[in-house]
Amino acid sequence: MLHFSQFEKSYFDHLVLKIDNIKIPEGIFWIKGSNGTGKSTLLKAIAGILSFKGDLAIGTVNLKNHDVSYRKLVNFAAAEPLFPEFLSGAEMIALFAKAKGAEAGQAEILVAEMGMQGYINNPLSSYSSGMLKKLSMVLAFLGKPKLILLDEPLNTIDAESLEILYSWINKKHEKDKVSFLLSSHQPLNALKLPGIKEISIEDKKLTLNF
């Protein structure tokens, strides 16, 4: 599903990750690694928002030659999402829905399931961190991605919303064959995400533990 070739990411002369040739199959994956090992860096690079050496491909679509098509296939939710404060949640969703080619009605269903109707038209400056997190989850599920990257999805989200998130992940994976890379310091519930597999980052390398 995701193919790394001669991938290298450094900040100035500080090498963070070196992944020569790895193919991650379709599935749901938990990316594990201690603080500063490069989990967020990896997810941002895969999302196409950080530069790196080498290339990445989702199926046959590679980032360096087909960046627009590639970006349509991958959705990303940051660990601590930052949005323009003057926009409302609904306006943010409308922007993303257009950019991601979401079907009419898709966003409304997600917003209703996450129980966000009461504040979706309010400015983002008034949102709590959990409300922003839930919005970032809705945005990450818009359109028809093949791969969804969620950086620390458990942070700040309440237990009820977490149940909904688990159900979205399972449904998307089963129905649309969407793959997931999730980074989390808190344990991800294998009972709620059956078949989840582990990938670890250690010594600047990626190891598939399956």
Ligand SMILES: Nc1ncnc2c1ncn2[C@@H]1O[C@H](COP(=O)(O)OP(=O)(O)OP(=O)(O)O)[C@@H](O)[C@H]1O
């Ligand atoms: N913008 C940046 N400029 C320079 N160095 C950076 C930058 N962002 C991250 N780094 C460095 O890259 C390394 C990996 O950082 P990253 O945030 O990807 O780690 P992480 O595994 O997500 O950490 P955590 O678990 O603490 O969130 C760290 O050594 C960090 O200092």
